[in-house]
Amino acid sequence: MKFPRLLNLSCLIFALLPEMQSIGAEPRSLIDxxxxxxxxxxxxxxxxxxxxxxxxxxxxxxxxxxxxxxxxxxxxxxxxxxxxxxxxxxxxxxxxxxxxxxxxxxxxxxxxxxxxxxxxxxxxxxxxxxxxxxxxxxxxxxxxxxxxxxxxxxxxxxxxxxxxxxxxxxxxxxxxxxxxxxxxxxxxxxxxxxxxxxxxxxxxxxxxxxxxxxxxxxxxxxxxxxxxxxxxxxxxxxxxxxxxxxxxxxxxxxxxxxxxxxxxxxxxxxxxxxxxxxxxxxxxxxxxxxxxxxxxxxxxxxxxxxxxxxxxxxxxxxxxxxxxxxxxxxxxxxxxxxxxxxxxxxxxxxxxxxxxxxxxxxxxxxxxxLPPEMQTEFKSLENPRGAVAPNLSSLHSKRWNRSVPKDALPRFLLDALATGDPQQRLFAVRWIAEEHLTELLPELERLQNETPPSQRYYLALLAAIDWLNREPKQRGRDIADELLFQEVANPSRSAESRALALSLLSPDDQKLTLKELREFLGSDSVPLRLAAIRSLADRSNSDRFPVLEEVVRDSSQPVVIRAEALVGLAANFDKYHNLFETFTDGEEPLLQGEAKRILRLNGLGPLHSEEKPAAGDLQAWSDLLAEPGNAESGRRLFHSPVGPQCSACHRHSGRGGNVGPDLSQIGSQISRERVITSILDPSREIAPHFLPWILVTDDGQTFVGLRLPKGGDDGLEPYADTAGKTFVLPSESIAHREPATSSIMPAGLDKNLSIQDLRDLVTFLMEDKKGN
Amino acid sequence: MQSPIAQRLQELAGSVPGKIGYQIARVDGEVLYSQLSDEVFPQASAIKVPLLMEVLAQREEAKIDWNAAHPILKKHQAGGSGVLFEFSDGCSQICTQDLCTLMIVLSDNTATNMLIELVGMASVNQRMESLGLTQTRLQRVMMDMDARARGEENVSTPREACQIMCLLAQGKFINQEISDELLGILRKPKSTAIRNGIPAEIAVATKPGAIPGVATEWALIEYPKQPYVAVFMGKEGSEKEFNEVFTEMTRCIHESIDKKE
The missing domain is CATH 2.120.10.30 (TolB, C-terminal domain)
Incomplete structure (x- = not known):
């Protein structure tokens, strides 16, 4: 899956930041x-x-x-x-x-x-x-x-x-x-x-x-x-x-x-x-x-x-x-x-x-x-869970011990796939992927034709098929577009499954044509329509714009679909400038709001007269942004081609770039305050894997990049630059290296965004996606 | 009044010098034939069955790792049966699973000693105790002649060995799967006195043992019509003669069971 959108230095690298405390305060006990x-x-x-x-x-x-x-x-x-x-x-x-x-x-x-x-x-x-x-x-x-x-x-x-x-x-x-x-x-x-x-x-x-x-x-x-x-x-x-x-x-x-x-x-x-x-x-x-x-x-x-x-x-x-x-x-x-x-x-x-x-x-x-009275009784579980549910204990024991002989394993797992218990089947699917048993691919593909008991089951099965289809060096990446497209194009799949596959498919996949996206936009399923309009908006080919415009103007489409299309058109702002102006006076508040925001983020439209705290006053910002915003609006802003362009570097729910951390589940990772701090002061703390290094080579060139994992020591060091591209330097050629003190995510994002924009963005990021 | 088969078995057992004990039972524990069933016999390599049980039990308790690779060291090496004795000190490794296979299929004494060190001799005996088996004991490593001279012998009785094999046949050692897995290892092809007395198409899960003057064998004969357990033990005689008699007794028993069924 590729994300062709041009990456730029405004990419938003989220750092994992602390609870906001006033700088310089000593640690203190919170318990009497x-x-x-x-x-x-x-x-x-x-x-x-x-x-x-x-x-x-x-x-x-x-x-x-x-x-x-x-x-x-x-x-x-x-x-x-x-x-x-x-x-x-x-x-x-x-x-x-x-x-x-x-x-x-x-x-x-x-x-x-x-x-x-x-x-x-x-x-x-x-x-x-x-x-x-x-x-x-x-x-x-x-x-x-x-x-x-x-x-x-x-x-x-x-x-x-x-x-x-x-x-x-x-x-x-x-x-x-x-x-x-x-x-x-x-x-x-x-x-x-x-x-x-x-x-x-x-x-x-x-x-x-x-x-x-x-x-x-x-x-x-x-x-x-x-x-x-x-x-x-x-x-x-x-x-x-x-x-x-x-x-x-x-x-x-x-x-x-x-x-x-x-x-x-x-x-x-x-x-x-x-x-x-x-x-x-x-x-x-x-x-x-x-x-x-x-x-x-x-x-x-x-x-x-x-x-x-x-x-x-x-x-x-x-x-x-x-x-x-x-x-x-x-x-x-x-x-x-x-x-x-x-x-x-x-x-x-x-x-x-x-x-x-x-x-x-x-x-x-x-x-x-500690005060003497700080004491409680710890009781271990009377009836602890086993390592697995009883229906999986046999499979689990054999997997843990690898006690099924290698030559007997395919047959054994084939039998497990044939059981009526979806849990046992999924257990076997994961085991097959771990063991790289490519000979069982046809069986997994056959399972794919059955109605999946859950989205998670469907995705895991799809991911296992993808995993087994790949050369070893290509594994560990996203599900291949070819496989996703097969799923998207398969009419026997449910609309929800197809929408899921479409949301993961590269919008520029060659097989994914405008004709097909149009068909999906006419589907009875809103999730499939949403996936289609988002794919359309994310395409890099300019032939998307007429279709997006068509959808924006189509009052028979749900307004959420039209709003997505409107945001997509912002990538061609000059051409659709008048359209945005038109919608600022429209009857649909959602479209009106999006149109105004697009104009504003492009330096047009009504200027902000809002008073904002200083960028460093994180407590004031935290108070200001405590009020919940609109998550859907925040999501559109996250993926918008104008404004902070978060998705140029960050992925969310399968959509976006992969230079910075995937933010799909950041809402269950860090507090709202820390998300706010990450946006306003991105260099305050940088997660170790995203620590940029400044590298000066023998010939005086300076590079900035994130070190990529690599086994062995062949004298070469791989890095990813700020646009996510890999470069390799011979270790011997690096005359000086030091960790950068600043994130490559730019500061000052608060300048162009309204307080409501920030509220919406934070609310979107804080949504708990675990359930999905 | 003894049945002709019981009489014949006694005759065969008495046909060679030394003491022979045996117990033949259905897998539900019903004893068909027995002699000297509570006599304690040295077990030679048949003691490897309780050891294998302990290895699998500790594996299930996550105490040992089935896939860990163990260095083959001089300190473990013991002559007699097996191949690991021939390996150079510290040059090779072998995983727990393969040690078990070697211990049973080739009766490899070095593999056995490595497994004894892994699980601990006391643990094997505690496991037997927990199963109500008071006479089955692992008391020395393989080929430890000094210990043998001190009377530290690996021992069991026909009754207890028969109980163990019945337990496995009933799927009651830990659970059905582990019992089956253990029997699967015992089932691996090898030439033994009991195996030689049973038609080739019938599976036999078995472990024999022999040291000078001693021969033993614990077996589950997986005869589809009537699976049964056969345990033979001989001491104070010739292992070669014991084994010949065990084969003859096996034929006699199997023919009898075959006719009944």
Whole structure:
């Protein structure tokens, strides 16, 4: 699927932004009786991540010096494990020393009762021991290693939890790269497809086994009353981050190979597909630690600058009812990472401080004293859900264990497709796609002829057919236009299915003719008409304009269809200037409003006399835009060829560009305030995958681009430029590189938009699309 | 008054030096023929059936990974039957699933020792205990002559081995699918005393075992008219002679069942 519209620098890159707080405010506790104090700050510690207390009450802190380290960074050459202890027994941690160093991309730490310490980096787990009691580790055994070509600094090993005689280890999607996890006994487990996975092993790193899968990046783990929980960071466009009750053999739905955005129909994020499990609840953005204390689960949210507390109560349906409280809230300069329970029951948390992903020399350590009465009873589920529903248990067991011999698998899955249970069929469809069993394509195509039980089923089946039809290197992209067109043109499909396929089909697909679009515009189905008019408006060929004009003038068409056509005509503003003028006096308020907006966005029509807050006054903007707008109007503005041209870079519900994040589900990802901030101050925070790099080559050329994932190291680095085009630079030719401090999304969008426009746009973006 | 078949089986069992115990039962547990059913016998490789049960049970409990690749190390290598003994130390890997196949099809002792280390000897015995089996015990790794000399033998009785095979035949070990899967591994082709006494067209899920002076075999004969379990155990004699007698006894039993049905 291609989007031919010209991309330009006004593309709207949404950054994942914090709750708006006044700049410079210190983090504060929001619950009476809690006391928050700053324990330490740079230069005593910098860019801390995981922390843990040992049984002598000493605090171990992972200090990063290698995470996206810039060339001019002046700190130590490697990551360190710092130790903070109470030197004089006065109850205050006051003595710093380095327990161990020499690590790269260190992430997390855990201390055993015998004071052996686990240090986790993205690519290994070290077991450290201080045998002579001098506070410095003198034994360093690497007990687990992750072998891969990928070198992205995180999204691999990070989570660790000591449970009795076992360790749980969390591994992220590894940027989609294959890897092997190798235990101390040499046992190996392969992982392909970019499936975030939780493993279990013995304390010495032996007897590795998979425990659960389908995560993006299970950054941190804990056990409450025997139940394993984790926090999982979210893919680019499939929010929110998740608090998960991790069941053995559970599949939580994410596979990187279907795309990083997390919106592919074969991916699930909240148990949407048969055989996948839901989250307990969403958490704040970028959770980096979870622990169980006083009956609550506690979570740090790096992106929302807060400490969250979750009270879970078992429900009869096998899930949990959840009450979330924000215990500590900070501003954009509060970036909690690791968290630990001190011997006196208070909580300590590390603070990365700055939004910058590259190490920056700042860091803080906080202590939160809790009131004694803050205590609840945690009860694990009496009747927990199984990893799957009973009707899928047999399929699930065989898939998890891959216990069906390869030569018998096609026959086995064929039988599964023949069952009358749509859940079993869809489970089998997903399995067929995972195993790349192209010989079963005809069977899937046969299923496509049956009435789908749901849109999700239809899309998943279509996506599986597309997946199997592709060459391996072409997989992980959108459903192919050829397949979509077949669906659109198939009269035996329901109008809803055809509309869905049409909405995903490139509007410039060669087979999609004006004649067909006209036919769809005459359909009895409004969804099909809407899909057709949107496709028409998005075409790049100018032959669309007469048809759009015809629809605009056709009073027999629903006014929503005519409004879409009117917006489409704005791409040829000069020619249809008079038409817009005409409609400003028309009888249809919707058309009148759209016509006025088009004129205004082109600098014509009545000028705004609205008073607007200063662009930086985010609180005033937030108040101003608190009132709900018109989502449909916002959607037309999002896709409009005039104005902010959001869809030039961003996709929404299958329509738009793909330079920036897919915003289809942003409404369930971040708060309204953060969406507003993203529009008005796009450089305030940039999600890590959308951090532009400034690259200066040997010959003095400067490039700006987003680094693209790539396995191996062949000396070439791929980037996407601001127009979404890929360019490749030899690593050796890059004389200087540094992360850009500004988003490539322009500021100042508030200048041309009215307050109502912004309300409409925000309301559209905030719509919860999960139901769709 | 003994039936002629029971009498014939006793005669055959007594026709060679040493002790022979056996139990033949329908899959519902009804005992057809037995002798020395509660006598404890060394099991040689037949003990690999309880081990395989434990491996599958731990797999279902997500304690072990069916697809993990295990390095083949000198410390696991044991002579006797199998091929992994010939592999160079640390040069190759093999997944859990294939270890199970090798353990049963080739009775590979190295694969067996690797699986014992994986699941733990105590776990196997606890699993047997949980099934009410008090005499079936894994107490040493394969080819551990020192342990054998100390009397640490892998043991069972005809009755308990028969119960295990009936449990599998009834689909009651964990669930029907796991029981079927386990029987599927036992069903893989191999030449055994019982197999040789049954017409080729009838499937037999079986595991034999033999060490000097000992021969055993646990089998489910999947005779469509009347599936049944046959367990033979011999000790203090010649394994070769035991196996010849087991084949003869099998023929005798099968003919009898065939006629009845």
């Amino acid at each position: 009786g809690c006391t928050l104090e700053l324990v330490a700050s740079e230069p005593a510690l910098v860019t801390p991540i995981g922390i843990a207390f040992d049984n002598q009450g000493r605090l171990l802190i992972v200090e990063s010096h290698t995470h996206q380290r810039s060339e001019d960074y002046e700190g130590p050459a490697t990551d360190r494990l710092r130790m903070l202890s109470d030197s004089d027994g006065d109850g205050h941690l006051d003595q710093w020393q380095t327990f161990a160093d020499g690590f790269r991309h260190a992430m997390n730490v855990a201390a055993r009762a015998d004071n052996a310490v686990y240090l986790v980096t993205r690519s290994d787990v070290h077991l450290l021991r201080d045998t002579d009691g001098d506070g410095i580790a003198d034994v360093n055994d690497r007990i687990v290693k992750l072998e891969t070509d990928i070198d992205y600094p995180h999204n691999a090993l990070s989570g660790i939890y000591i449970a009795g005689d076992s360790l749980y280890l969390g591994v992220g999607e590894n940027f989609g790269g294959d890897y092997e996890l190798v235990g101390s006994d040499g046992r190996r487990i392969k992982n392909t497809g970019g499936v975030g996975t939780i493993y279990k092993c013995k304390l010495d790193g032996s007897r590795l086994t998979r425990w659960a899968e389908g995560f993006w990046n299970p950054f941190s783990l804990c056990v409450a009353d025997g139940d394993l929980f984790c926090v999982d960071n979210d893919p680019d466009a499939s929010p929110p981050c998740r608090l998960i009750n991790v069941l053995p053999t559970g599949d939580y739905g994410f596979r990187f190979e279907y795309g990083r955005a997390g919106v592919h129909p074969l991916q699930a994020w909240n148990g949407e597909l048969p055989g996948t499990l839901p989250m307990v609840c969403g958490t704040g953005e970028a959770p980096t630690a979870i622990l169980f204390h006083r009956g609550y689960l506690w979570v740090t949210s790096w992106g929302d600058h807060r400490i969250e507390r979750y009270e879970l109560k078992p429900e009869k349906d096998g899930g949990y009812a959840v009450e979330q409280k924000i215990v500590v809230q900070g501003d954009a300069d509060f970036r909690p990472t690791g968290m630990a329970i001190s011997p006196d029951g208070s909580l300590y948390f590390a603070d990365w401080v700055d939004r910058s992903y590259p190490v920056h020399g700042k860091g803080r350590l906080w202590r939160l004293e």
